[in-house]
Amino acid sequence: MAHTNKASALNLGVTIFIFLAVLTALEFFVAIAISAISLLAVIALVKAGLVLYYYMHIYKLNAEKEGDAKSYAYKTGSNRLGLWLFLLSDAFVFAGLLVSRFNLLGFTRPHLNQTLGLVVTAVLLISSFFMNRAETSMAHGDQKGFMTGILITIGLGIGFLVGVVGVEWRLAAAEGVTASGDAAGAIFYMMTGMHAFHVLTGVIFLLVVFNNGRKGLYTQEKHWAVEASTVYWHFVDVVWIFFYPALYLIGALVG
Amino acid sequence: MKNMKPVWRGLLWLLIGGVVGYALGLGLDALVGGNPDFVAPLGGLFALLGAAVSFFSGLVGYRGITRGLVFQVIGTLVGGFLITGIRALMGLPTFGGFFFSEPAWVFGSLVGALSFLAGVGALTDWFKWAKGEETSDHHSDPEGFVKYFGVSLDHKVIGIQYTITSLVVLGVGGLFAMIFRTELASSQLQFLTTTFKAFDQNGLQFYNTLMSLHGMLMIVSILLGIAGMMNYLVPLLIGADDMAFPRLNAFSFWIAVPAAVLLLSALFLGGFDTGWTGYPPLSTRSPVGIQMFFLGVFIAGWSSILGALNLLVTVVRMRAKGMTAFRMPIFVWAAIATSIISLTATQLIGLSFQMVMFQRLFGLGFFDAARGGNPVLFQHLFWFYSHPAVYVFILPGLGIISELLPPFVRKPLFGYKWIAMSSLGIALVGFLVWAHHMFTSGMNEYLRVPFMYSTLLVAVPTGVKFFSWVGTLWKGKITTPTPMLFVLGGIVVFLLGGLTGPPNATVSTDLHLHDTYWVVGHFHDTMFGGYIFPFFAALYYWFPKATGRRMNEKLGKLHFWLMTPSFFVLTLGMMRIGLLGMRRRIADYDPQLGFDGTHLILTIAGYLIFISVLIFLYNLFNSMKNGEKAEGNLWKSRSPEWLVPSPMPAHNYDQPFEVVGEPYDYGLAGSKYVQFAASKEKDESVAGKTKKAKS
Numbered sequence: 017m018a019h020t021n022k023a024s025a026l027n028l029g030v031t032i033f034i035f036l037a038v039l040t041a042l043e044f045f046v047a048i049a050i051s052a053i054s055l056l057a058v059i060a061l062v063k064a065g066l067v068l069y070y071y072m073h074i075y076k077l078n079a080e081k082e083g084d085a086k087s088y089a090y091k092t093g094s095n096r097l098g099l100w101l102f103l104l105s106d107a108f109v110f111a112g113l114l115v116s117r118f119n120l121l122g123f124t125r126p127h128l129n130q131t132l133g134l135v136v137t138a139v140l141l142i143s144s145f146f147m148n149r150a151e152t153s154m155a156h157g158d159q160k161g162f163m164t165g166i167l168i169t170i171g172l173g174i175g176f177l178v179g180v181v182g183v184e185w186r187l188a189a190a191e192g193v194t195a196s197g198d199a200a201g202a203i204f205y206m207m208t209g210m211h212a213f214h215v216l217t218g219v220i221f222l223l224v225v226f227n228n229g230r231k232g233l234y235t236q237e238k239h240w241a242v243e244a245s246t247v248y249w250h251f252v253d254v255v256w257i258f259f260y261p262a263l264y265l266i267g268a269l270v271g
Numbered sequence: 272m273k274n275m276k277p278v279w280r281g282l283l284w285l286l287i288g289g290v291v292g293y294a295l296g297l298g299l300d301a302l303v304g305g306n307p308d309f310v311a312p313l314g315g316l317f318a319l320l321g322a323a324v325s326f327f328s329g330l331v332g333y334r335g336i337t338r339g340l341v342f343q344v345i346g347t348l349v350g351g352f353l354i355t356g357i358r359a360l361m362g363l364p365t366f367g368g369f370f371f372s373e374p375a376w377v378f379g380s381l382v383g384a385l386s387f388l389a390g391v392g393a394l395t396d397w398f399k400w401a402k403g404e405e406t407s408d409h410h411s412d413p414e415g416f417v418k419y420f421g422v423s424l425d426h427k428v429i430g431i432q433y434t435i436t437s438l439v440v441l442g443v444g445g446l447f448a449m450i451f452r453t454e455l456a457s458s459q460l461q462f463l464t465t466t467f468k469a470f471d472q473n474g475l476q477f478y479n480t481l482m483s484l485h486g487m488l489m490i491v492s493i494l495l496g497i498a499g500m501m502n503y504l505v506p507l508l509i510g511a512d513d514m515a516f517p518r519l520n521a522f523s524f525w526i527a528v529p530a531a532v533l534l535l536s537a538l539f540l541g542g543f544d545t546g547w548t549g550y551p552p553l554s555t556r557s558p559v560g561i562q563m564f565f566l567g568v569f570i571a572g573w574s575s576i577l578g579a580l581n582l583l584v585t586v587v588r589m590r591a592k593g594m595t596a597f598r599m600p601i602f603v604w605a606a607i608a609t610s611i612i613s614l615t616a617t618q619l620i621g622l623s624f625q626m627v628m629f630q631r632l633f634g635l636g637f638f639d640a641a642r643g644g645n646p647v648l649f650q651h652l653f654w655f656y657s658h659p660a661v662y663v664f665i666l667p668g669l670g671i672i673s674e675l676l677p678p679f680v681r682k683p684l685f686g687y688k689w690i691a692m693s694s695l696g697i698a699l700v701g702f703l704v705w706a707h708h709m710f711t712s713g714m715n716e717y718l719r720v721p722f723m724y725s726t727l728l729v730a731v732p733t734g735v736k737f738f739s740w741v742g743t744l745w746k747g748k749i750t751t752p753t754p755m756l757f758v759l760g761g762i763v764v765f766l767l768g769g770l771t772g773p774p775n776a777t778v779s780t781d782l783h784l785h786d787t788y789w790v791v792g793h794f795h796d797t798m799f800g801g802y803i804f805p806f807f808a809a810l811y812y813w814f815p816k817a818t819g820r821r822m823n824e825k826l827g828k829l830h831f832w833l834m835t836p837s838f839f840v841l842t843l844g845m846m847r848i849g850l851l852g853m854r855r856r857i858a859d860y861d862p863q864l865g866f867d868g869t870h871l872i873l874t875i876a877g878y879l880i881f882i883s884v885l886i887f888l889y890n891l892f893n894s895m896k897n898g899e900k901a902e903g904n905l906w907k908s909r910s911p912e913w914l915v916p917s918p919m920p921a922h923n924y925d926q927p928f929e930v931v932g933e934p935y936d937y938g939l940a941g942s943k944y945v946q947f948a949a950s951k952e953k954d955e956s957v958a959g960k961t962k963k964a965k966s
Contacts, residue, residue, distance in 0.1 A: 085589070094515050094588045101580045101614060108618040112652055116626070119648045120637065196634030199643035206626065206635060228403040241400075 025152040032070045033145040039063050040141060044134060047265035053123065056261045063257045071148050071250045074100070092240045099244055103251045106214075110255050113210060114262055117203050123267040126193045126200040129184065133264040136179040137256065140215075143172035144253045151246040157236035159229070166226050169249065173219045181212050207259055214252045221245045277330050277416075284329030285322045292321020303366045310468040313370055316539035320344055320532075327420065335421025336528065339391030343529055346386025351379030368471075369540050373559045374632055376540065380566050384529035392422040393525040396518050408517075412921075422525065424517035427919060429524050430503025431817060434810070436524075437495035438888065440531055444488035447481040449881055451858070454478060456874040458862040471558075472542050478858040480542030480560065487534060487547040487564065490660070491571050493798070494613075495527055496806050497667040498578045501606045504813065505582060507912040508600040510591030510945075512923045515584040519577055527574040533567035536560075546856050548653065551638035551646050554627050562631065565624040572617045575663075579610035579617075591911075591945070593930035600910065600934050601690055605670025608694035609663045612701060616656040623652035647714050654705035662701040665801025666694055669736055669765070671809045672758050676740060677935040678908045679755040680747025684935035686739040693739075696732035704729060710778050711785045719778045726776035733769055737762075748938075753827030754906075757808035760835045765800025767839075768793060771846065786856075789849030792842040799838055807887065814891070815905050819918040820898030826890040830883050837879035844873045909937065909944045 043059045046052055068074045077100060083089050150165025185205070188194075193201045225245045228234065234242055275283070296317030300308060320340065327337040354375035359365045367373055388394050396406045412418035412425060419432055454463050463474030470477055502520065506513055514520045537543060541558025554561050586607055590599070627649065629635045636642035638649050677684045684690065706714060706722040740762055751759070771793040774780045784790060807830075815821045848866040849855075860870075904913045911928050912919065928945040936942035 090588075094584055097587060098516060098519075098580055098584045101583055105576055105580065105614050105618055108615045109622055112619045112622045112655075116637070116648055116652065119651070120643065120645055197636070197642065199636045199639075199645070202630075202635035202637050202642075202644070205633075206629065206637075224401045228401075231403050233403050 022152070022156045022158070025156065026149070028070065029145060029148045029152060032066055032148075033141070035066055036063055036141055036144075037138075039066075040134075040137060043261060043265065047261070051268070053266055056265055060257050060261055064254050067144065067250050067254050067257070071144060072247050072254075088238055088240075092243075095240055095244065099247060103247070106251070107255075109210065110258070113203070113207050114258060117207060117262055120199045120203050121267065124200075125263065125265075125267040125269060126188070126204050127191045127269060128193065128204070128264055129187050129191075130264065132179065132184055132187065133260065136176050136184065137260050139172050139176045139179060140253055140256050143169045143176065144250055146172065147246050147249045151242055154229075154234060154239050154242050155236065159232070162234075162242070163226070163229055166222055166229065170219055170222050170226065173215055173222065173249075177212055177215055177219070180208055184208070204263060207263060211252070211255055211259055214255065218245070218249050218252050221248060281326045281328075281330035284325035288325020288328075289318045289322035291325075293318035295321065299370055303370050308468070312469060312471045312539045312541070315469045316536055319535065319539070323532075331417050331420040334417075335391055337420075339387040339525070339528065340532075342390025343383040343387035343532065345383075347379040347383030349379070349386075350382030351375040353382075354378045367559070369559055373562060376559055377562050377566060377628065377632060380533055380536075380563060384526070384533065384566075384570055387529040387532075388522070388525055391525050391528075393518075393522045395422075422521050424513070424521055425921070426502050426506050426514045426517070426520060427817070427923075429520050430499050430501075432524050433495050433499030433502055433527075436527065436531070437492045437499055438891075440488050440492035440495060442884070442888070443535070444485050444492055445881055445884060447485040447488065449877065451478055451481050451485070452874045452877040454858060455860075456871050457867050458860050458870075460859055463858060470538060470542060475858055476542055476544060479544035479546075479856075480538060482856055483543055483546050483564070484534065484538060487568060488531075489798075490547065490664075491527070491531060491534065491568075493664045493802050494571065494575050496802070497609065497664065498523070498575070500602075500667055500671070500806070500809055501582055501610075502578070503817070504809075504912075505585060505603055505606050506589070507816075507919065507923060508603055508910065509586060509589060509594060510911060510924060510928055511585060511589035514581050515588055516581050519581050523574045523578040523581065526577075527571055530567045530571035530574065533563050533570065537563035537567070548657070549624065549627065550653075551627055551630070551649050555630055555638065562628060565628050569621050569624055572621045575613045576617045579613040582606055582610045583614065591928055591930055595930075597688055597691065598930050598932075598934060599691075600674060601684065601687065602667070602670040602674040604691040605666045605673075605694045608698040609666040611695075612659045612663050612666075612698050616659045616702070618656075619652050620656035620660075623649050623656075626652075647709070647712055650709050650712055650714070651706070654708045655702075658705040658708060659698070659701040661797065661801075662697050665765075665797060666697060668761065668800075668802040668805035670694065671805035672740065672761055673736070673743075675754060675758050675805075675808055675812055676743045677937045678906050679751070679758070680744055680749050681938045682743060682747040683933070683937055683939065684739065685742030685745075686735070687933070687935060689735050690739050693732035693735040696735075697729060700725065700729050700732065707776055707781070710781050723776055723778050727773060730769070730773065737766065737769075752811075752906075753822070753824055753831060754808045754812035756828065756831045757804045757811065760831060761800050761804030761808065763800070764796055764804055764835075764838065767842070768796030768798075768800045771796060784849065786854060787849035788845045788853040788855055791855050792845030792849060795845070796842045799842075810891070812906065814894065814898075815901040816912060816917050816919055818895055818898070819900065819902050820894055821901040821905060822894040822898055823890050826886055830887045830890065833883035833886070834880055837876040837883070841873055841876040841880065844869050844876070848873075909934065911945045914945065914947070 039059050039062060043056060046055055046059070076096060079093060146165045146168040148165075150162050150169060153159075153161030153165055185208070188201075188204065193204055195201055195205045222245050225241050228241065293314045296314035297309065297311055299317070300311040300313040324337060324340045324344070327335075327340065331337065333341075351371040352375075355365050355371060358372060358375070364372060367375075369376070371379060399406050412423045412428060413421075418428055419435070423429060423432075454461060460474065463478050466473045467477045470480070472480060502514065502524075505511075537560035540560040540563055543549075543554070543557040543561035543564055545554045545557060545561065549561065549565065586599075586603055626635070626637045630637055630639070636644045638644045638646045640646060673684060673690050703725040704722060706718050707726045710719055710722075749755070771789070775784055775790060775793060811822055811827055848864075848869050851866055852864055853860060853866065860866075902917045905917075906913065911924070914928075915924060924947075926948040928947045930944065931946045932943045934944050936944070
């Protein structure tokens with residue numbers, strides 16, 4: 017990424033976003049038209065792969081040794097490894113929830129509002145695009161672009177939270193998917209709740225970074241906190257890439 | 272009072288604080304219950320907290336851990352009253368059997384644990400970072416023992432904090448074992464017939480709570496103990512000046528302290544009767560104590576996860592020059608293997624416990640079969656951590672055995688690469704074996720045979736280790752100071768534990784052995800052989816490194832020769848009565864079964880082990896001040912930490928070292944493991960520096 021210029025970084029970000037959007041739409045129509053669970057799984061894996069590589073820059077873990085052990089670049093390398101290990105650990109929580117979902121519900125799914133599901137998914141996806149804009153702006157020294165990007169991301173993140181916790185939870189309860197009802201309700205609230213908790217912490221993280229960015233604490237060379245919040249935000253998006261089909265698309269409708 | 276020794280002052284304050292806390296707890300109880308009951312559980316809980324606060328306050332004053340505990344008590348009350356207020360506004364019942372209602376206790380405890388961290392000062396630097404302020408990387412600790420009672424960023428201090436906390440928890444867990452072991456000495460109920468009003472439990476419930484807490488306290492103790500060894504040793508062994516993330520390291524330690532407090536508070540809040548496994552549906556019906564248990568384990572789990580993360584980054588990023596993967600000390604390999612498990616699998620015990628907590632708090636129906644839930648799901652999630660967890664416990668210990676054998680036999684370690692790989696092998700196979708705990712649980716039957724074979728597969732990498740140890744001992748010049756005694760004891764005990772494993776792994780025999788004392792005997796063998804013995808060996812071995820003095824050899828040998836035979840009697844006896852039909856986890860048994868005599872012997876053996884550990888503790892604390900001076904390379908080790916004087920300098924190595932040879936080439940003439948920069952020619956080191964700067 018270091019060798020690309022700003023315009024090509026924007027192009028890349030837009031291209032990946034279009035790929036992700038098309039795949040999400042495809043996912044939705046596959047689920048409606050043909051009930052092909054393996055195809056949905058493949059699409060989710062491709063989407064996750066795109067985000068991991070192009071938005072989260074997983075290849076940076078393999079970067080050459082950066083200067084001596086006391087340098088900022090070397091410490092950032094250690095921080096990066098630490099963050100990825102944390103995400104790996106966190107991924108086990110979400111994997112455990114997915115396993116629980118299939119153990120309890122098998123290939124059935126709760127009755128949820130499809131339009132709202134697609135809308136919140138789109139909101140999170142668009143937020144990922146702007147998060148990527150914010151980070152690449154900072155990497156090219158564009159403070160203003162960074163501030164705009166991160167502000168839009170925070171807004172969309174709050175929008176997602178309101179959509180899931182404020183609207184979807186009410187609608188689901190009205191449809192009979194209640195927390196104290198059957199296991200389907202239990203796992204629905206647990207999965208969306210755990211994910212929403214991570215979105216909430218991500219928003220808080222972004223607010224902290226935004227505030228420090230406002231003070232001008234980050235530079236083109238030194239902006240580890242920006243990178244960390246970006247990677248965390250995209251990770252939360254990757255989780256939703258799997259949770260969305262698992263809750264909304266896969267399996268036969270019951271209840 | 273100013274002239275008193277801090278310890279005596281602490282104990283005096285402990286008494287006063289206990290009484291004050293007790294009165295406070297009784298007052299709160301009377302406030303809600305309306306009748307002043309002079310043995311109320313809340314009084315007990317507050318007496319414990321008050322005593323702890325006062326003890327530390329007398330010892331070190333109002334700082335560090337004292338402040339943390341005060342914050343925790345206040346935070347718990349604030350959180351509890353907040354939820355109580357909200358419940359009052361919503362028209363729900365406000366107070367429960369233990370003053371607060373269950374949701375108020377859970378939320379309050381969570382707030383309390385976080386308040387502890389804020390109070391102790393583990394979050395200070397992070398808050399500064401969030402505000403965009405710089406913090407100093409250079410840590411300066413106060414002189415003397417006070418630094419161990421507050422936040423320190425030095426990995427050596429944190430390692431000792433972990434170790435001492437681990438020993439305290441070990442003592443409490445052992446004490447619980449002594450209590451129920453006494454009851455088991457003969458059939459019928461003896462002293463557990465009374466009602467323990469101070470714990471709001473009758474004798475049998477109290478037995479269940481002690482038995483369950485014994486399990487989990489020992490697990491937490493082991494997790495703290497291995498974290499202590501890894502924290503203290505790994506940076507020294509790889510030549511780093513600290514862990515990769517010193518603040519995270521301090522955080523990982525300090526978060527374990529409120530977790531231990533929560534676990535102990537379960538005793539006063541009605542206890543719980545599920546055993547350490549907490550299976551639903553029983554755990555969904557236990558008293559509120561089980562919520563404290565779940566929360567305590569959950570928080571201790573984060574200590575383990577973050578510690579593992581820190582360790583992995585440290586090893587990957589901070590090794591000395593020339594320390595390639597296969598020139599790392601073998602203990603570092605073991606630490607990596609164990610950290611891979613704790614980093615990932617721990618999340619699933621956290622998740623499974625959270626799900627039960629939520630089922631109790633919000634009525635989510637995960638494990639309620641009547642609502643389409645599945646209790647067996649809990650067991651899958653739980654054992655996905657809790658079986659690999661036993662490898663978390665033993666791998667560092669087995670690493671210690673491999674690490675300490677060569678210096679005491681003066682021979683190279685046999686099959687270094689195989690041992691390194693066998694640790695990783697055990698860790699990876701360990702992920703595939705969890706359902707062998709569930710052969711009788713009603714899971715799908717087709718799962719039994721694959722899990723049987725994957726479990727038996729663990730014997731292969733474990734066998735590699737035994738071959739290597741025997742090969743290392745073969746024709747060596749064996750000397751047996753105390754650490755080596757514990758290493759040898761560990762090997763033999765672990766062998767017994769290993770050989771009694773396959774009968775449990777094999778479906779046909781496990782159906783008979785499941786939930787008997789045979790399993791209890793097997794398990795204690797693996798834990799003692801894989802952790803307790805090597806842990807003691809490591810303490811005797813590295814004690815001079817930390818203090819500049821050595822522990823008393825005579826007392827050390829007494830400790831070993833008292834503990835080891837007693838231990839054999841204990842576990843072999845357990846296996847005997849297990850085969851004769853003694854069920855685990857029960858307070859009483861039928862005299863017709865005919866093993867009253869064995870039980871009596873087991874209880875005596877248990878007491879002897881307890882006494883031997885007391886001797887050890889006396890030796891440990893006494894030697895800190897009065898031990899024989901040992902500042903040089905006491906064990907003639909090749910390892911870098913022994914090539915500098917003891918106790919270890921504050922910032923580890925003044926001169927960086929370079930690895931120039933194999934780590935365990937003991938007895939080979941002219942071989943060298945590390946070379947310190949200072950011992951090189953002067954101009955050469957200058958040339959090296961300019962070369963480094965260029966690259």
